[in-house]
Ligand code: PEP
């Protein structure tokens with residue numbers, strides 16, 4: 001018997017264990033059916049606040065059999081998968097980004113530039129032998145150390161931006177200069193495309209907030225929007241690796257330090273009129289949604305399987 005909720009494989013389960021399992025399974029099915037009603041409707045909290053709920057996209061298959069009407073657009077596209085079989089050329093990338101825009105039918109599409117390194121090594125690109133890859137050359141740091149790879153991605157993104165409401169998001173930003181440099185490189189590529197008669201547009205550039213330094217001094221980052229990456233933010237705040245089972249009790253999304261930082265970023269977003277979203281796994285956990293709403297978050301980006309349960313949790317909050 002495989003208990004996917006607790007991650008346990010039970011060999012030769014007893015009759016008692018089997019019947020308990022069947023009961024839980026039935027309760028789970030009933031819960032999923034009642035949450036499914038929420039999937040196709042906009043998320044509104046019990047106190048009447050409209051909460052944006054977008055989806056996280058990992059690859060083209062994420063979009064299969066998924067109705068764009070069930071969400072408010074794409075809040076995070078992890079482009080890493082494009083790079084797993086070698087470096088994708090500009091056309092391959094452009095076609096994928098165009099597909100996202102077509103699927104979203106006018107709703108916003110946030111595409112994150114390559115976030116390789118840390119838990120996402122890519123052969124031939126990420127460094128070998130880093131002692132501490134989570135604190136190493138990953139995310140935007142890796143893009144800057146491979147500008148020829150970054151510029152191809154930026155060109156494909158700015159061509160796709162001419163087709164619809166595409167927004168670029170930079171991962172692992174640590175200092176304001178990184179945002180400035182990325183924008184300058186983007187501007188150069190847009191100008192060069194346009195001067196050659198190729199349709200391209202300068203999309204808004206937002207940042208992931210996943211490094212504590214950014215959350216603490218968020219007002220220094222003049223980004224078009226902010227998206228809180230709780231997967232990494234929690235591990236850096238609690239000094240507990242996101243992939244460590246032994247440290248799971250310390251890796252706590254509800255720790256006061258994490259929640260204070262989330263609230264701080266949300267307050268900054270409100271004060272400057274820029275969107276603050278949460279795209280880390282915390283947003284996809286219906287048990288944790290209330291902490292985000294209480295911290296002032298009004299935009300979530302979730303794994304598509306969680307659309308019903310998260311919207312249900314939103315509607316139950318503040319009733
Ligand atoms: C995060 O860190 O929360 C995040 C969304 O990015 P990733 O999980 O891809 O590192």
Ligand code: MG
Nearest residue numbers: 210229231232
């Ligand atoms: Mg991250």
